[in-house]
């Protein structure tokens with residue numbers, strides 16, 4: 428069968444590194460986080476905030492899981508520095524998970540949400556500046572591309 432010349436090939440999708448996927452996700456998530464920050468500043472009713480917290484939880488958790496499964500599992504085996512750095516990043520993922528669980532269990536959401544936004548912004552900066560560059564130094568480009576394109580998560 429001849430390929431249709433009008434059909435986009437999507438070949439570019441085959442050369443996306445996992446680090447680039449995660450960087451783009453950080454940009455998108457920062458937009459959502461800025462929105463949440465505006466909602467909080469606007470003093471919304473706790474019930475409305477609670478509903479939106481559920482959405483923020485899903486998008487942050489999906490990103491954290493992708494990071495852990497598609498990058499950290501490989502990166503942590505590459506050096507002691509990488510292992511230590513990855514462990515520190517997972518501590519923050521777990522801290523954020525714990526705060527979401529507390530909110531879901533009925534704890535006061537606003538203070539915790541500010542903490543989640545604050546922790547996550549600092550965490551993203553550290554990943555952008557330290558973790559992703561280290562991954563690109565220690566993991567072969569073809570493996571980074573494989574991790575960026577294979578699987579559903």
Ligand SMILES: [Fe+2]
Nearest residue numbers: 491494516554
């Ligand atoms: Fe992370």
Ligand SMILES: [Fe+2]
Nearest residue numbers: 449494551554
């Ligand atoms: Fe991240």
